[in-house]
Amino acid sequence: MPGLYRDEGVVLRTIKLGEADRIVTVLTQGHGKVRAVAKGVRKTSSRFGGRLEPMSRIALQCYRGRELDIVTQAETLEANRVLREEYGLLTHAIPMLEAVDQVAQEHEPNPALYRMLTGALRALGELRNPVVTSAFFWKLLSLEGIHPMLDGCARCGHEEGDDDAELIAFDLDEGGTLCRGCARGGGWSLSFPALDLLRRMLGGGLNGVFAQPTGPETHEVEQLGIRAVEHHVERRLRSTALL
Amino acid sequence: MNVYEGVMQTLIDELGRLPGIGPKSAQRIAFYLLKVDALDAKRLAHAIEEAKDRVTWCRRCFNISEGELCAFCLDERRDDHVVCVVEEPRDIVAVERTGEFRGRYHVLQGAISPIEGVGPEQLRVKELLARIPEEEISEVILATNPNIEGEATAMYLARLLKPAGLKVTRIASGLPVGGDLEYADEVTLGRALEGRREVS
16 A cells, blocks of 8 residues: 555664653664654553663554654563663663664664664573673674674784783774774773683674673673773763763 | 834743744734733733742752642642652643542653663652652652653663662553553553553
8 A cells, every 4th residue: 555564673762752652762674764654652542652661672553754654553572671660671672762763764674783772682581680781782783783892902003912902992983993002092991801701702602791790890890881882872871871 | 134123022032932923923922912901911921930939949849839839749648658740740730630649749840861861860750869858758650651752761861760669650651541452552551461460
């Protein structure tokens, strides 16, 4: 039918609109980021009230509008209930949604991003491991084409193993690690365990990362990941304040 | 572009600043106000002025109040040991309409919203914690909205309150009376099943 389309997607955020409506932002598989009005969704009698909450993976049907589409049907595919019902998991899931909301473009399909988000939400619920969020941030940057340089100095090009090339900092502008000499000019300090964790995260060793117990380096990588995403999207990720 | 001049445009502009009122609605209301009896318009202006001058927050529960304490805090027939925690003063009205609750209230004046950057420190959480020993509260009912923000707030408060040895309860989620089961969403129906009770 003209004007109508169906897709599946993950609800990224909702904003109250008028008396009982909401604007829902959904990352869809085939239509990119979509913003649509869900009418009457705040009323207890709403047919899809509980389905259009952030983190839900839904099958939806929308009517194309000029600026905002209109949700005409929604069905739950994956409610991700465990993420909503545990404070620690919720505060780690929402920053992923916020980062995706910042990165995704409206009506530009990005199946890889969609797969990564659904996978990360599922992994967070199953593993209950907060490292999923930091791994997601770094993988997101990599997907955006900003794969950090971790094997040498991003400023002077010294490779690890060269004299005086111990990597001790990370520079967001350079997009990689800095050697001792270049780190004098700035950058965020980076311990060796954190660098090692980051390398394994981005080098295909994600399962091993999730299996290991969390330590100070986990927090270090998480904080650096937040800063790197914020640097990329050029705004603060507000939801990370509750991490 | 401003079509009207002077006070008329000022009135339209001011009305247009109200939530949910667009320029067209503002214009319609402004013309309505011009048409109504002068006394009616003055009564409205007076009501707004009075409300702004006299309505404040209750010192104890942060509901709206015309004095230091609101009507619910002043009512001596209410149970002092049970407190129902809600997000907004409007929610008190909803709970009161049920006629099922005779305890006290505490208004948080919002909910934790990670995506909006609203944390517990922006809510009346500290004040709630202070009330517990002071008023010998034994049960706290968490009646925040059943959405992400409300759930996050309830979970956060439960984590804070439970170690104090209190009974912390959450209002149930379930199907609206008069609704059809087939239209219920999976989360609501799942919770309704979880919270089922034996029929006596």
